[in-house]
Amino acid sequence: MEDRLIFHIDVNNAFLSWTAVDLLKKGYPIDIRTIPSVIGGDEEKRRGIVTAKSPVAKKMGVVTAEPLFMARRKCPNLKIFKGDYALFRRESDQLYRYFCGFTDKVERYSIDECFLDMTGTHFLYSDPIRLAYQMKDEIYRKFGYTVNVGIGNNKLCAKMASDFEKPNKVHTLFSHEVQIKMWPLSVSELFMVGKSSSKTLMEMGIKTIGDLAKVDVNILKRRFKSQGEMMHQYAWGIDYSPVEARSSKSKSISVTETLEKDIDSIPVLRKILLRQADRVGKQARREKLYAKTIAVIFKTSDFVSYSHQIKLVNPTNVTEEIYKTSLQVLKNGWRGEPLRLIGIRLADFTTDNSKQVSLFDQEKDIHVDKIQEVIDHITDKFGEGTIIPASLKEQEGDKGKVEK
Numbered sequence: 001m002e003d004r005l006i007f008h009i010d011v012n013n014a015f016l017s018w019t020a021v022d023l024l025k026k027g028y029p030i031d032i033r034t035i036p037s038v039i040g041g042d043e044e045k046r047r048g049i050v051t052a053k054s055p056v057a058k059k060m061g062v063v064t065a066e067p068l069f070m071a072r073r074k075c076p077n078l079k080i081f082k083g084d085y086a087l088f089r090r091e092s093d094q095l096y097r098y099f100c101g102f103t104d105k106v107e108r109y110s111i112d113e114c115f116l117d118m119t120g121t122h123f124l125y126s127d128p129i130r131l132a133y134q135m136k137d138e139i140y141r142k143f144g145y146t147v148n149v150g151i152g153n154n155k156l157c158a159k160m161a162s163d164f165e166k167p168n169k170v171h172t173l174f175s176h177e178v179q180i181k182m183w184p185l186s187v188s189e190l191f192m193v194g195k196s197s198s199k200t201l202m203e204m205g206i207k208t209i210g211d212l213a214k215v216d217v218n219i220l221k222r223r224f225k226s227q228g229e230m231m232h233q234y235a236w237g238i239d240y241s242p243v244e245a246r247s248s249k250s251k252s253i254s255v256t257e258t259l260e261k262d263i264d265s266i267p268v269l270r271k272i273l274l275r276q277a278d279r280v281g282k283q284a285r286r287e288k289l290y291a292k293t294i295a296v297i298f299k300t301s302d303f304v305s306y307s308h309q310i311k312l313v314n315p316t317n318v319t320e321e322i323y324k325t326s327l328q329v330l331k332n333g334w335r336g337e338p339l340r341l342i343g344i345r346l347a348d349f350t351t352d353n354s355k356q357v358s359l360f361d362q363e364k365d366i367h368v369d370k371i372q373e374v375i376d377h378i379t380d381k382f383g384e385g386t387i388i389p390a391s392l393k394e395q396e397g398d399k400g401k402v403e404k
Contacts, residue, residue, distance in 0.1 A: 003175075005128055006243065007116040008150040008158035009099070009135070012167035014112035015039045015052040017145035018091045019081055024144070036060055037079040043068040049260070051083060065260035085279075088112075094143065102135070107243045113162075115155050117243035132170045140168070156239035157182075159191055178237035183210030190234055194340065196301045197224065197231070209235050227303055253289075254297070255279045256343030262301045264338040269330060276344045277323035284346055290315035291346035294322060296329040299341035307345070308333020315350050322346070 011017060016039050020032045036057045041048025048068045061074045072078055092111045099106045102125075105117035118128060125131040132149040139147050149170045150162025160182060161173035173181055182190075188198040190209050200223070206212050212220075213235035220228030233239070255276045263269060273296070284291060295309035308329050316322065326344050 003119075003153050005118040005121070006152055006155055006158040007118055007128075007132065007135075008109075008152075008155065008162045009114055009116065010148050010150075010162045011095070011112040012146045012148060013052055013054075014091075014145075015083055015088060016054055018088055019084065021091075021144040022084070022087055023081075032079060032081065035079060036062075036075045036077055037081065038062060038068070038071060039083045040068045040071075040080050041082070043072070043080055048080075091143075095139070098139070098142070102131075105243045105245045107245055109159075115158065115243045117245075129170065129172065136168065136170060152237075154237070154239040155241055155243065156191055156234055157237050160189075163189075173237070175237055179210070182237065183208060183213060183235075185209050187212050190231065192234065192303065193231060194301065194303045197227070197303055200224075251349070252345055252347040253280045253283045253287075253291075254343055254345035256297055256341055258341045259339065262338035262340055263342075264336065266330075269339070269342060270327065272342055273326045273330065273344065274323050276342075277326055278319045280344050280346050281317050281319040281322045284317035284349075288351060289346075289349040290317050290351070291322075291349055293346070293348040294325045294329065295345040295347065296326050296333060297341070297343040297345060298334060298339055300337050301340045303340075305341075306333075306335075309345075309347075311348075317346075 013033075016033060016037065019039060024031060033054050034056065035054065037054045038050045038057055039052040040050050049065050050062060050068060050071050051064065053062045053064060053071075057071070057075055057078060062071045062078070068080060088111060092108075096106060096108060096114060099114055099116055103116050103118055103121060107115040107117075109115055118125070118131075122128075128151055132151055136147055136149050139145070146168035148162045148164075148166050148168070150158040150160065150164070151170070151172045151174070152158035152161055153175045157173040157175070157178065161171040164171040164173075164181075185208065187193060187201050187206055187209055188195075190212065193201070201207075201212065204215075204223070206215060212231060215232070217229055217232045220232050222228070224231065257272055257276065259272075292312050292315045293309050294312065295307045297305070297307045299305045310325055310329055310332075312325070316325075322344065
């Protein structure tokens with residue numbers, strides 16, 4: 001059986017890089033990657049946080065996820081730019097189309113990173129490392145930003161390789177290199193090992209990935225259950241998961257967000273779900289798809305994942321309906337523990353949203369679709385969150401945590 005050949009390509013500092021390139025195209029006199037700058041929210045409201053930072057800002061102590069007013073204290077001449085998520089999506093789509101010129105097996109892992117299954121392409125590209133350098137350099141020439149390329153025999157190793165030294169690098173982590181390149185690393189650097197699990201492993205005397213590989217898997221399974229076996233396999237560089245290329249019509253549309261700190265606040269989770277409902281709804285509307293199933297994905301601080309879903313009587317792609325359904329799923333499916341990740345998944349699609357309703361309701365649905373179309377146009381032009389329906393915005397005032 002032929003060894004798989006997988007590339008993982010990750011945009012370096014994507015949000016700040018994409019913003020910098022866009023500003024330069026519009027005539028902005030400075031490349032914001034060369035000055036103290038960040039991508040963030042509304043500084044005046046004192047609730048915006050740093051979502052991306054320039055290398056200069058990083059050297060001055062600015063860190064991701066800290067409040068903007070704290071970043072300003074460290075760096076008085078800091079330049080703050082608001083994130084343009086419509087721009088980010090366009091840049092992501094452009095890069096995805098570029099990758100599809102090399103293979104039809106491209107998986108969008110997140111907005112700024114993709115897996116490419118290059119297995120069997122040796123007749124076209126005899127040297128995969130040389131090809132990776134060519135792709136990296138061409139991306140910079142064509143699009144104006146840098147990427148890291150990781151190469152391995154599976155997705156895990158390719159992902160780990162791309163996270164080695166940054167930026168603008170190519171790294172390999174083939175199966176025969178796992179013990180040399182990966183085992184000396186801290187166990188906290190192993191993909192899918194979170195802070196809580198890493199702390200527990202350290203307390204058990206398991207400090208490196210090599211230590212983890214050598215531990216009896218049954219000890220890990222007793223302590224971490226199914227996650228223990230997964231961590232042990234990953235420590236040996238074992239991963240059989242396929243590169244899942246999205247078809248022209250999506251089987252599912254999802255968005256997840258890894259939270260900067262564990263969250264159990266209902267108001268905070270509501271705001272996140274509102275933002276996510278708009279994103280998945282907009283993608284469904286672009287593909288003219290209507291979801292019959294809406295799920296909310298949960299992941300705890302211990303990396304325990306689960307989800308809960310609701311089947312709809314009438315399929316939808318309307319943000320407000322997706323959001324309100326996701327709140328119902330949150331109420332019914334969340335176990336109440338602090339979360340490190342939450343997301344929404346739309347599935348079970350149809351291209352027909354016809355309903356057995358009255359003439360009045362049909363006219364109402366047409367009216368809703370038209371309003372949604374206008375909102376999409378405005379947010380594409382002026383940015384995410386420009387317009388929030390009053391029926392949804394009123395819930396932002398809710399306070400408190402989940403009752404346990």
